[in-house]
Structure formats: structure tokens, C-alpha cells
Amino acid sequence: MKNKSVIGIVVVILIVAAVVAVIATGGKKKDDSMNGMNMNTTASNSSSGSNSANAVATDSVEIKNFAFSPASIKVKVGTTVTWTNKDSASHTVTSDSSDGPASPAIAQNGTYKFTFKKAGTYNYICTIHPDMKATVVVTN
Amino acid sequence: MDSHVSKTSGIVIGVALLIIGLVGGYGIGKSAHKDNSRTKDSVSAISKAADLRANLVAMGVEHMQLTDQAVDAALDGSPNADASAAQLYKNGTDLGAAVGSIYGKDAEKTFNSVWKLHLDEFVKYAVASKSGDDAGKQMALSTIDSQYTKPLAQYLAKANPNLPEKTLETALGDHVTMTARMIDDHVAGNYSAETSELDMANTHIAGLMSTLADGIVKQYPAKF
Numbered sequence: 001m002k003n004k005s006v007i008g009i010v011v012v013i014l015i016v017a018a019v020v021a022v023i024a025t026g027g028k029k030k031d032d033s034m035n036g037m038n039m040n041t042t043a044s045n046s047s048s049g050s051n052s053a054n055a056v057a058t059d060s061v062e063i064k065n066f067a068f069s070p071a072s073i074k075v076k077v078g079t080t081v082t083w084t085n086k087d088s089a090s091h092t093v094t095s096d097s098s099d100g101p102a103s104p105a106i107a108q109n110g111t112y113k114f115t116f117k118k119a120g121t122y123n124y125i126c127t128i129h130p131d132m133k134a135t136v137v138v139t140n
Numbered sequence: 141m142d143s144h145v146s147k148t149s150g151i152v153i154g155v156a157l158l159i160i161g162l163v164g165g166y167g168i169g170k171s172a173h174k175d176n177s178r179t180k181d182s183v184s185a186i187s188k189a190a191d192l193r194a195n196l197v198a199m200g201v202e203h204m205q206l207t208d209q210a211v212d213a214a215l216d217g218s219p220n221a222d223a224s225a226a227q228l229y230k231n232g233t234d235l236g237a238a239v240g241s242i243y244g245k246d247a248e249k250t251f252n253s254v255w256k257l258h259l260d261e262f263v264k265y266a267v268a269s270k271s272g273d274d275a276g277k278q279m280a281l282s283t284i285d286s287q288y289t290k291p292l293a294q295y296l297a298k299a300n301p302n303l304p305e306k307t308l309e310t311a312l313g314d315h316v317t318m319t320a321r322m323i324d325d326h327v328a329g330n331y332s333a334e335t336s337e338l339d340m341a342n343t344h345i346a347g348l349m350s351t352l353a354d355g356i357v358k359q360y361p362a363k364f
Contacts, residue, residue, distance in 0.1 A: 090314050092307065128314075128348060129343070129346075
């Protein structure tokens with residue numbers, strides 16, 4: 001009878017411990033995955049509003065209705081990309097990289113050309129309208 | 141003997157798991173608490189910067205809407221012309237107060253003076269446009285360029301090193317061009333074109349205000 005009580009207590013302790021351990025581990029995993037998601041979202045937002053995975057292979061970008069189109073392009077090193085402004089408002093093509101494009105204000109129907117000499121992902125914005133974001137992915 | 145060892149092992153394992161579970165749970169709880177407080181600080185900082193941006197954008201868009209409303213009312217001889225104009229000028233001083241809250245009273249005074257000038261000159265432009273006076277239109281635009289666009293761009297760039305003068309001058313110049321087009325469209329009865337132009341002007345000024353807000357936040361990171 002005494003042995004049965006001891007075994008019973010041990011079983012209860014084990015079950016409680018196991019439940020606590022499972023909850024603790026599960027909670028941690030959940031937190032980690034949520035942190036990961038948050039970090040990814042932040043990184044994506046801060047770098048660019050466009051999706052590099054959907055980059056279009058082209059060397060020309062149109063600026064229309066306060067947006068760069070395509071928002072994400074891919075080119076090879078040495079390619080000269082041309083931006084054409086179709087808006088009545090002026091826009092700039094300004095990269096966050098010193099190796100990237102840094103245009104003056106481009107007036108309506110004006111163009112700007114830039115040759116990419118280094119591989120990498122170049123995020124750029126219009127400094128007049130900073131919510132206009134786009135990306136150029138340059139590969140070797 | 142074996143049975144005793146087995147029971148003892150069971151108790152030891154059970155207690156060990158319980159301790160691990162509790163300590164682990166406590167650690168996670170503590171860490172989660174830390175994360176929450178850090179998130180709270182971040183959200184507060186983001187919120188102040190976002191508030192500035194949202195407020196400036198709202199005032200900028202309001203400026204365009206009121207300009208369109210006031211100019212249309214004046215051109216059409218509507219009874220609400222004076223009230224609309226008063227609201228437009230008040231929006232200007234609200235913007236001036238926002239500038240003053242960051243750069244001081246002198247800055248507010250300068251801003252209000254330059255801002256009012258561009259409103260007054262656009263009244264002259266509208267009158268000239270209605271009467272077909274091209275010289276009068278050009279004179280108003282020239283005054284706006286020399287006494288509003290250039291000095292305001294220069295002033296803001298000097299006040300904030302994160303705002304390039306050339307970019308500001310271009311952006312303010314575009315704002316003037318769009319407003320002039322809106323007036324001409326209304327005078328010509330091209331209301332659809334006027335609405336499209338107003339839409340563009342709204343987006344443009346929202347961008348310009350975002351640029352100003354971002355530059356201010358960058359200049360005073362501790363404040364925002």
C-alpha cells in the first residue's frame with residue numbers, strides 16, 4: 001500500500017514535470033518563431049517595399065503614378081539601367097548604397113541612366129516621395 | 141533492491157524534470173517580460189515619429205484640398221469663398237505652428253510669412269487665369285518662385301542638413317506647377333483633369349511632407 005502511494009506520487013510528479021516542460025519548450029519555440037517573423041518583416045520593410053524574389057529581368061524602369069515599375073528588377077554586372085519619369089511630378093532614384101544610383105530630380109519625361117559595376121542588391125527610393133521604394137538585383 | 145533503486149531513480153528524474161520545467165518556465169517568462177518592455181519602448185519611439193509624419197502629411201493634404209476648394213469657390217463666386225479662404229490660411233498657420241514646435245518661434249514667423257505669400261500670389265494667379273491674363277499669371281508664378289520656392293527650400297535645408305536644398309526646391313516647384321494646372325483646369329471647365337491633378341498633388345505633397353518628417357526625425361533622434 002505504501003509502495004503504491006510512492007509510485008502514485010512519482011507518477012503525478014512526472015506528469016506535472018512533463019507538462020511544465022512541454023509547455024515551457026512549446027512556449028519558447030513559439031516565441032522564437034514569432035521573433036523570427038518580426039525580424040524578417042522589419043528587415044524586409046527597411047530594405048525595400050518590393051520582393052526581390054519576383055525580380056524582372058529588364059534594364060528599364062518606368063516611374064508612373066508615384067511608383068517604380070517594375071518594383072524589382074535583375075540585371076548582370078555592367079548593365080546600364082534606364083529610368084523614365086512618366087509623372088508630372090519630379091522623382092529621384094536614390095540608392096542606400098554608395099555604389100548605387102544617385103540621380104538628381106528627374107522631370108516629367110526625363111530619363112536617368114546608371115551602370116551597375118558591382119554585384120549585390122540595391123534598394124532605392126525617391127527622396128522627394130520616400131514611400132516609393134524599389135530594388136535592383138545585380139548578379140555576376 | 142532493484143525495485144527500490146527504480147523507485148528512487150523515478151523520484152530523482154521526476155524532481156529533476158520538475159525543476160527543469162519550472163526554471164525553464166521562469167526563464168522564459170522573465171525573458172518574455174524583458175522583450176515586452178523593449179517592444180514597448182520601440183513602439184513608443186516609432187509612434188512619435190509616425191505621429192509627426194501622419195500629422196504633417198494630413199496638414200499637407202488638407203492644404204491641397206482647401207486650396208482647391210477655396211480657389212474654386214472664389215472663381216465660381218460661391219458664397220462660401222471667404223470661409224474657404226479663411227480655412228486655407230488657418231491651415232497655413234497650423235503648419236507654421238508645427239514648424240515652430242521644432243525650430244522655434246522665429247522659424248514659425250518666417251514660415252508663415254513665406255507660406256502666406258504663396259497663397260496670396262495664387263489668388264492673383266487665379267484672377268489672372270480667369271481673365272485670360274497670361275502676363276499676370278507669369279508674374280504671379282515668378283513671384284512665387286523667387287519669394288516662396290527658392291527661399292523656403294533654402295531655409296528648410298539650412299535648418300535641417302538631412303533635407304537637400306535642390307530636392308526641396310524641385311518638390312516645392314512641382315507643388316506650384318500642379319496647383320497652377322488645377323486652377324487652369326478649373327477655369328477651362330476641365331473638371332476631370334482638375335480632379336486628376338488634385339489627386340496627383342495630394343500624393344506629391346504627402347511625399348514631400350514625409351520627406352520633411354523623416355528629415356526631422358533623423359535630425360532629432362532623441363526627441364522622436
